[in-house]
Amino acid sequence: MEEGYMSIHIEGGYAGKTLWVDLSKNKILTKDLDPELAVKYIGGRGFVAKLLFDLVDPERDPLDPQNPLVFATGPLSGIAPASGRFTVGARSPATGIHGDSNSGGDFAMELKHAGYDFIVITGKAQEPVYLSIQDDNVEIKSAKDMWGLTTHETFDHLREKEEDRNIKAVAIGPAGENLVATAAIIETESRAAARAGMGAVMGSKNLKAISVRGTKDIKLADYEAWKEAFEELLQVFLDDPMTSQVGRLLGSNFLHRVHSAHGTLIIENGHRGYATEEELEKVSAETILKYHVKGRSCFLCPIACTRSIYMESEKYGLIKGRGPEYYSIQSLTYRAGGWDTEAGIYLNKLCDAYGIDATTLPSNIAFAIDLYENGIITKEQVGGLELTWGNFEAIEEIIKSVAYRKGKIGELFAKSTKELIKEFGPESEWYALEVKGLTMPSNDPRAGNVYNMRYAIATRGADHLRVSVLSSGRSLKWDELPEDEAMRVFVHFETYVTLVNLFEVCNWAYSSYTSTPEIAEVKEKGMFKIYNAATGLNLTPEDFAKAAHRTILTERAENVRYGLRREHDYLPRRVFEEPLPINEKGDTKIFPREKFEKLLDAYYALRGLDPKTTAPKPQILKELEVHEIEEDLRKRGLIKGGEE
């Protein structure tokens, strides 16, 4: 990209405006999208990273009313296959550090058609409110009559109030209202921006929901080029059996068997990495298929991996709507030692309705069960619950109590993972599968060392989504490569996934559901082509890779301001010290600690991070043209010494 960002003219792709809402002052502002921001950070997660870096005062508590909450769409939202994603970000009340969360559905597309690339919300309303957006008509309206409603009830209510069946919205349930650390933001399609406690940030602002209706055009600078790229991408999704068969028939739940075969499941809070055939016959993609009605798409998704389900259960009654994803059902069932698909479907539904992260809260519960079973904590400490493996009644009671912070159980499990460790005492730490305060979903790092370095380096805590193995990595004997070489591939995948997040297309569609390196290449090129065709810009693959790098370093810089250093890029101690059974033969795997440190050093070197402070080095900040970050970190004494 050449110098002089102000002269950049963006013809399409982006909506072009941004929305700034101050709930304390009841003020709404629209501003033009800054073309420099667009080109340097592309969109979505990149916008969130930059806005949080600029706007968050690290001295303030995460739930301080002045802290910003950002919802960002991407330049491909609504114009590329599988582009239903948006990122929401804030300083996380669950971890205290950089927080962001990504959701699918239709909200991003609607927001763009209303004319906005992102929304920044600051302040706190005096009473419960919702933000009503109908194109240029933006209002803060009372949500007093919606406070306490489940998310699904809230959406019905909004459709009535806005007198429009076609609104798309995001909302919190009771959990967000009650500032639960694992509160999620739920989207109209029952998709969730679940992780990092973003629901609690909405709750802290007295913001129940955002309702959007947009009727404006998204312009395309070069219609023919767009059409060609769109067609090509659509075709690749239809041709690749990973998408047209696996994704469409099984959804993310195909992973129960895949991960079991690799020994990387998290069963009973990480004491075993494989499931037996008998167990998989109780919880797997096939067991969910029994209740499957059809696949359900996020916006423009030809895969439709989400299960629409219809379950008439003796125990749980009739359940319809969105079924559970792999990560939520495994957390709600066998992570806590139980094997029952119906229970998983039911509990997942409860989490969606109350606006709870169906991965993190269950991980906290599995952690507590482990402590209870091992005699670290007593019945009294957990409000009289019999916290044994597979006790679904206890899990149900915890979920229901947490949503309303009811009684001792509600108060206890409304806490963040770090707070729970503190509550349960130093002995409990060994059992906690978390990094930076965020729990690991599936994928035990002992079976798959290099791949799961992503838990250590992800800027929002233990996150399985910041690095995905592209098909080219599947056949790769990653753990056998020399550390430097292994991390070069790792960083390449991290860049790719970050780009997917900047464009706001689906990580699954564009990475995990990909069978060959050739298809991965078509997808990557397709994203770039759609971007340039829509915007009329001519960004190169190098420009895009730089934007991804910039985003990662900006999130890093934010975290360094919160006091994060090398020692925070850890993995749970158990991973290095307790071998994990990976199959029925009795084989085990572990993560050698020396290897971990070498991998970490290799990562820092490749990303231009100081290996002690993890602050981005001045040299790389210069290369990436983010002088303001260098200046800020220098001012705070976080970058010392002269030029390198």
Add this chain to the structure above:
Amino acid sequence: MKGMLVFYPEKCSGCNVCSIVCSAYHLGVINPDRSRIRVLRKEQENLDVVNVCVQCEEKFCIQACPFDALSVYPETGAIVVDHDKCTRCRLCIKACPYNGIILDPVLNQITICDLCDGDPQCAKYCPTEAIQFVHPLASKVAHEQNKTIITLTKQIIEDP
């Protein structure tokens, strides 16, 4: 080619590819609200239903038009709007039980599916075969199948 569109809501995943290729093809921009085909969704009921002209046998819209502005284009079988005669009274919109007609807010024109001159983009790009373009010989079966769309549309709109 002459033919008609058939819809299988149970196959529809609600992806909206139909609505964006429609607006892109006709207008060169992307906008489901200006598309001749739109998807009505109800997640909690597992419902996704397209709203579009289904070239019904009754031709409610033609019957309802007091100005003779609507007719069937013989080459394709699609409904054509004579914009000179049309007064934008919207009686056709009201009369269509399929929600198949819109008033384009930008062009201020009554807009109905024109079957893309015999190559309907929605059917061409539908990833799940929920929209198909069939030969006139299959029209009897097609008309019968398309009745499910009315029932489901009503179910979404009327049930709060």
